[in-house]
Amino acid sequence: MKRLLTLLFSCLLITLQAQEKAPPVKVAIIGLTHTHVHWILGRENRGDIEIVGIVEPNKDLAQRYTKQHGYSMDIVFDSMERLMENIQPEAVTAFGTIYNHLEIVEFFAPKGIHVMVEKPLAVSLDHAKKMSALAKKHNIHLLTNYETTWYGSNQKTYDLVHSEKLVGDIRKIVVHDGHRGPKEIGVNDEFLEWLTDPKLNGAGALTDFGCYGANLATWLMKGEKPTSVFAMTATNKPELYPNVDDEATILLQYPKTQVVIQASWNWPISRKDMEVYGVTGQIIADNGSTLRYKLGDDLEEVKLTNLSKETPRDDPFTLLAAVVRGEVALKDTDLTALENNLIVMEILEAAKQSAKSGKVVKLKK
Known part of the structure; x- marks a missing residue:
């Protein structure tokens, strides 16, 4: 006893x-x-x-x-x-x-x-x-x-594509990110000073918002690098942003998939949304917690709302703590992971080269 x-x-x-x-x-x-x-x-x-x-x-x-x-x-x-x-x-x-x-x-x-x-x-x-x-x-x-790492809509999109195989193989991804411009939305002087400096920020809208699409595409494509990058940038408001671009469109080509990244300081409203088109259907993540999907012309569109992620992957600093403690092991393809973001940087570097030369930049395997 x-x-x-x-x-x-x-x-x-x-x-x-x-x-x-x-x-x-x-x-x-x-x-x-x-x-x-x-x-x-x-x-x-x-x-x-x-x-x-x-x-x-x-x-x-x-x-x-x-x-x-x-x-x-x-x-x-x-x-x-x-x-x-x-x-x-x-x-x-x-x-x-x-x-x-x-x-x-x-x-x-x-x-x-x-x-x-x-x-x-x-x-x-x-x-x-x-x-x-x-x-x-x-x-x-x-x-x-x-910010988009913590969107429940983006996680659900990934799950619908890869776990549930809802829309078949990905054929096109379109990502829109940006706002009216840092001056227009009233960012503080300390932020604006370096955000519009090509040395300190790397570029303008291309860096500020192009990185989101590159990050999401690398995640959705499971760490695969694009074969080529083509980009066009413009400064549509030189009186406000004389030293950096305020408009950038980046095209990523994979063997069977194209990604369109639209990064802008010229949107009439702030946005961070994404569209994924597969062989058999489409998914549109309208914001952080809502998405819509449609499978074929004759079927009703389905809307999912109040989407969120589970802790510790619902907050950057909660995840940081979990990683430091050894409670979470990041995969190379994860949105926060180093390997994913090295590919992001390769994409952004190629985009800057392409915008400057006007030519397609091929990426090494």
Whole structure:
């Protein structure tokens, strides 16, 4: 009897320990000039991460944002070096210029600190390759965050295509992303300054919104690279954007599939939507939570609403914490994964080359 009680107690203890919540992952924010930073500063406390430090040399900006979101200026530092003298984060999130992503990985990777950058992965393919080499050398996770990664409609589209085989083989994907323009929608000066700088942002709308379509296409095509890339860019509002494109159309050709990426700072309304056309039907994801599909001319269109993703894949920072803890292993094809985003950077680099030359750019296998 005593043995049985001891065994039962041991089982209960193991169960309680398993149910005990893991401590939050200590995260530092590097840069505040990307306004997507409000995503992490203003999120509800899920208990999965703890913001332990912020690096931002612009004190006025730091004071505005810490006051807005209820953080102390005591955790704000002028540099990454000063941060590390005072704080030991497990992971960092990059919310500054895309050009700075390489510098952030160069600094934190050798220290074994994981990195999540805001989309796209890097300002150029050269930077991306260096970042990848550092991540692999120092065995850190390097994730890229896109808003569309967390759309339930996009996940359902993927499942309908690949798990349920609803529309047959993919023949065409069309992705629309953008808005009226960063000046027109009133982004703050700190963001606008580098978003319209070809060195710091890599391009204009091509980088800002072209990356979404490249990322989604690479995911839907299960990591397959296109055979060729053709792109046209334009600056339709030179009085507002004299140094970068505000309009970009990118065509990706695969052996039996074509992808059309329309990235624009000229849409009359903000949009992030996607169309997938298969041999036997079509799926249109109108927004983050709604999609429509139709199978053949004579069948009724079906609409699905209130679509969402399950935790931890419903939020960038919840997923980051799960990856850091080893609870989730990313596949190379995943939307946040390094390998997917290296292909994205290859596509964007080819698109810039094509737009400049007016020629189709062939990609190496």
